[in-house]
Amino acid sequence: MGALTWLLLEMDDRYQSFKAVGVRNVETYNALAGKKPKKGEEPITPLPYIVLVIDELADLMMTAADDIERQLCRLAQMARATGIHLIIATQRPSTDVVTGLIKANFPTRIAFSVTSQIDSRVILDAVGAERLLGRGDMLLMRPDVAKLQRVQGCLVTDPEINAVVAFWKAQVPADRPPVVAPWTGLLDQMDDEDGLIQDAIAVLRDLESCSTSMLQRKLKIGYPKAARLMEDLEKKGIVGPDMGGGQGREVLLAKDEDGEDGDEESEAESELF
Amino acid sequence: MPRSSRRSSVRYTGRRTLAQWWAELSENFSIELLGLFLFLGAGGLLLTLLRGGATSPYGVPWLVQMTGWTAPWVAVSAMGIGALLMLHEQLERLGRYWSAEAIVGAELLLLSLQVGTFLWHVESVNWAPRYDGLDGGMVGWAIGTLLLAALGRWPGFAVMVILGAIGLYYTVRYTPLIYLLPLASHLFTGRTGGRENLQRRPTQPVNAGANSREKASVTGTALGHWLESGAQAVGRWSRAAVAHLLLLVPTAEPHGRSPQVAAAPSEAANFVTPERRRRDNTHVPPNEPRVRLVHPHADSVPSRPDTSAAPPTRRAATSTTTTAASVPPVPPVHGEQPAAAPKKRRSKKATTSALPPLPTGLVPSIELLNADQGVYEAVNVQHIQELIENTLEDFNVPVKVVHVESGPTVTQFGVAPLYLERGGQRRKVRVNRIVSLADDLALALAVPAVRIEAPVPGRPYVGIEVPNTEKATVSLRGVIESPAFQKDGGRLPLPLGRNTAGAGVVMDLTRAPHMLIAGSTGSGKSVCINTIITGLLMRYGPESLRFVMVDPKMVVARLQQCSSHDWQSHHGDGPGHGGADLAVVGDG
Numbered sequence: 001m002g003a004l005t006w007l008l009l010e011m012d013d014r015y016q017s018f019k020a021v022g023v024r025n026v027e028t029y030n031a032l033a034g035k036k037p038k039k040g041e042e043p044i045t046p047l048p049y050i051v052l053v054i055d056e057l058a059d060l061m062m063t064a065a066d067d068i069e070r071q072l073c074r075l076a077q078m079a080r081a082t083g084i085h086l087i088i089a090t091q092r093p094s095t096d097v098v099t100g101l102i103k104a105n106f107p108t109r110i111a112f113s114v115t116s117q118i119d120s121r122v123i124l125d126a127v128g129a130e131r132l133l134g135r136g137d138m139l140l141m142r143p144d145v146a147k148l149q150r151v152q153g154c155l156v157t158d159p160e161i162n163a164v165v166a167f168w169k170a171q172v173p174a175d176r177p178p179v180v181a182p183w184t185g186l187l188d189q190m191d192d193e194d195g196l197i198q199d200a201i202a203v204l205r206d207l208e209s210c211s212t213s214m215l216q217r218k219l220k221i222g223y224p225k226a227a228r229l230m231e232d233l234e235k236k237g238i239v240g241p242d243m244g245g246g247q248g249r250e251v252l253l254a255k256d257e258d259g260e261d262g263d264e265e266s267e268a269e270s271e272l273f
Numbered sequence: 274m275p276r277s278s279r280r281s282s283v284r285y286t287g288r289r290t291l292a293q294w295w296a297e298l299s300e301n302f303s304i305e306l307l308g309l310f311l312f313l314g315a316g317g318l319l320l321t322l323l324r325g326g327a328t329s330p331y332g333v334p335w336l337v338q339m340t341g342w343t344a345p346w347v348a349v350s351a352m353g354i355g356a357l358l359m360l361h362e363q364l365e366r367l368g369r370y371w372s373a374e375a376i377v378g379a380e381l382l383l384l385s386l387q388v389g390t391f392l393w394h395v396e397s398v399n400w401a402p403r404y405d406g407l408d409g410g411m412v413g414w415a416i417g418t419l420l421l422a423a424l425g426r427w428p429g430f431a432v433m434v435i436l437g438a439i440g441l442y443y444t445v446r447y448t449p450l451i452y453l454l455p456l457a458s459h460l461f462t463g464r465t466g467g468r469e470n471l472q473r474r475p476t477q478p479v480n481a482g483a484n485s486r487e488k489a490s491v492t493g494t495a496l497g498h499w500l501e502s503g504a505q506a507v508g509r510w511s512r513a514a515v516a517h518l519l520l521l522v523p524t525a526e527p528h529g530r531s532p533q534v535a536a537a538p539s540e541a542a543n544f545v546t547p548e549r550r551r552r553d554n555t556h557v558p559p560n561e562p563r564v565r566l567v568h569p570h571a572d573s574v575p576s577r578p579d580t581s582a583a584p585p586t587r588r589a590a591t592s593t594t595t596t597a598a599s600v601p602p603v604p605p606v607h608g609e610q611p612a613a614a615p616k617k618r619r620s621k622k623a624t625t626s627a628l629p630p631l632p633t634g635l636v637p638s639i640e641l642l643n644a645d646q647g648v649y650e651a652v653n654v655q656h657i658q659e660l661i662e663n664t665l666e667d668f669n670v671p672v673k674v675v676h677v678e679s680g681p682t683v684t685q686f687g688v689a690p691l692y693l694e695r696g697g698q699r700r701k702v703r704v705n706r707i708v709s710l711a712d713d714l715a716l717a718l719a720v721p722a723v724r725i726e727a728p729v730p731g732r733p734y735v736g737i738e739v740p741n742t743e744k745a746t747v748s749l750r751g752v753i754e755s756p757a758f759q760k761d762g763g764r765l766p767l768p769l770g771r772n773t774a775g776a777g778v779v780m781d782l783t784r785a786p787h788m789l790i791a792g793s794t795g796s797g798k799s800v801c802i803n804t805i806i807t808g809l810l811m812r813y814g815p816e817s818l819r820f821v822m823v824d825p826k827m828v829v830a831r832l833q834q835c836s837s838h839d840w841q842s843h844h845g846d847g848p849g850h851g852g853a854d855l856a857v858v859g860d861g
Contacts, residue, residue, distance in 0.1 A: 003821050003823060027783075035342075046817070048817050048818050048819045049817065050820075051818065052820075053805075053821070053822045055802065055823065060823065080783075080786040085787060087787070087790065087805060088787070088788070088789050089790040089791070089799075089802060090791050091793055091794050093792075098791065105787065107785070108780065108787065109789040109790070109791070110769075110788065110790045110792075110801065111792060112790070112796030112801070113793060114792055115793055122791075123789070129792075131711075131723070133722065133744075134797065135744070135795075135796070135797055136796075136797035137796075137797070138769075138770070138797065138801070142780060143784070144784065145730075148726075150724065150772065151769055151771065151772050151778045152682040152683075152770045152771050152772075153747065153769060153801050153804060154747045154751075154771075154800075154804045155746050156642075156800065156804050160642050160749065160807065161803060163641040164637050164811065167637040167638075168815070171814070
């Protein structure tokens, strides 16, 4: 989730920087970055390609299907020009995992051996994958070739992977600090930045007690959202527990001494109107 | 000069009309006018280039698109030519160092820089025009691609180095850059402690200008003289020419041409420096013959009239450059090893010759991967072929096997449908009937499954894919070395595997642009992902490629554990994640 959200933000950032220099995709952008900056312009740093690899889509879809599907589709539709590419694998080719929306956005598909014609149809919109032999035997569907291609996949052994990885490892100076993924804490931060809670605190500032329905009215939000907001406020220690009997909750915010009078006046005024 | 005399006669004709004036102007000042236009045009181009206006649809200025990074120098040289044409008479009076050879030299030098840059960056022939203004621009692309196609990469590069050397020689020889020569020789001999020059040193800097002109003409006449004197002299002279060049190159660097050298890509600088250093070190003795060459003629030459000295000079110069030019391209070849020594990274790059040099400059060696055989021969093809024909015949579907190609796992038999006699009518067998007999064929051939591709795209037959009895392993290296990967892999080539003919299948992820992989457990999904990741790792470093991996099953975790330098964080139990691990690798 965090990673997908970060990718979406990164995509938007990249589009912004493309717009700033007037290019359309990452290749021309990087070509520009290769040149010397003109006078008075910020030097452009080349953007790396980002490849998102999801090894088991079914697992993600099981937990938060709607969110994941929405984010994936948004990435798939728009991220291409920004140099972000998606490789998604699943071992459960059923329509609730590989939805129509996802299929429409992934024109390149690879089917390894599957058990039934139905699975093959889900993946490739054609039969054939059920006759594959397994162990790397695949059918490749690519947007630039009309028919399916039968391909035997490569085998990469562990020593080979280790050798390549060791090579790259050797290129990194030993004293480099461990890199933290850029989306660590992104979701928490986004929650914090959620404007709603700030608004709620502003509303509650000068009140003795409050209720969920009051929040609903003041912030013009629905009940579920207001209830969740109230729970968050309780967790943060801004409001006390529900006192029961329709008395609402106690507001634990320290009163703002200086602004009290003015605030009251303004509130009185707003009530008048 | 006939021109000046004509002009003076025209000047005193009295009143003139506009037409007359124009005719007179165009008659007398045509070259000067041309020079003026050229100068102004090139100046304007340079100005727009510097201010960054007037871009082509591809987002780069026109001149940059045509000539790549040498664009400012093209503009400057065009300005120089314009100025030369405008002022040639005055300059002729000053001295004869601004001449056509200088123009030719500058053009050659720029051309070789453009094409050289192109050849340095591009490894394969691609006839699609380059509009992006990189790698030497359109000019570099056009000539570079021709050279690439005709000679190959490095021979073409050598040709360009030769041309560049000729250009450099001409540029320095026929422009006042040669005035800097004695200064350089002074510096040079001062540094190496030349014995002969010791007594001459105090006098040289004082009247450097006169001395150098004198010396240059001395060299010229000396060359002409020596050319006549035969083969033995040529041998000696070529040594002198090396010494001559030896002097020219350090001169050119700190003074006239320093911005150009600085603007050159770092590899170009890398390329030149060892060459120079080597010459400095190894060719100190040739310094001696040069001095001897100059000395005997020093007294006699100034007395000679300049005009008589001119023709032999030029002739000598042209032949000189051909002999002299054969010298410089050699050092770079050896020069790369000295260059590799101080830089550790370079030395590794030298081993990765199988892969083209990339923007990262550094990729893992292909030697890290295991090789595969590449050619696949299915066993008893003849037998299977007969079985197919007989089986289909039994089902009243006569076919003929017309084509067989073997891949690592399956062998494809291309069968052409034959005619069927029924009721006196000949009818061709329908393709559908062959397809419907797939299971019967599998039974007859005793194989797990037969897939029928009907028809094979672009071929006049139906493909029956029969599994081989023994599957061959396809290695990543084989696919990476295949022409498909090397030629048209695109920006992010994914080595996927080999097709039924055994040819490599490569897919460009930037064109894909996203990929969906599905298959049951153990069918090779994860291996495929590993292949893709490793294939990309073979090509790109962290600055140009990053991975984000969402890997709940931790299948690719091995990749990740090894690469502890990569981004690695486990974003476990995130909101709504039910214990799934978001394992993350940004390839570092």
